[in-house]
Amino acid sequence: MEHIRNLNKKVVLGSIWSFVAVSLVILGTTFFVTENNTVAVVALTAAAVITEGAIWLSAALLGLAVVDARKKLWGMLRGKA
Numbered sequence: 660m661e662h663i664r665n666l667n668k669k670v671v672l673g674s675i676w677s678f679v680a681v682s683l684v685i686l687g688t689t690f691f692v693t694e695n696n697t698v699a700v701v702a703l704t705a706a707a708v709i710t711e712g713a714i715w716l717s718a719a720l721l722g723l724a725v726v727d728a729r730k731k732l733w734g735m736l737r738g739k740a
Contacts, residue, residue: 668720675713682709 682705689702 668724671720672717675716679706679710679713682706 686702686706689699693699
């Protein structure tokens with residue numbers, strides 16, 4: 660958990676969503692290049708799973724930032740009282 664806190668969140672989020680963008684470009688290319696429905700369904704499923712994973716990973720990373728900010732706020736409030 661400490662390792663995740665020390666990561667540069669912008670870099671990690673940028674990497675995650677770049678991977679999603681690449682998967683969507685591959686999906687679009689697949690729709691235009693192939694006429695095989697099976698390949699299109701596989702590409703669509705892969706893009707959907709990658710996007711869903713990116714949403715959950717982003718929520719986890721940003722959620723840790725919210726928890727840290729909340730702890731800091733409570734510490735400041737208790738320290739002043």
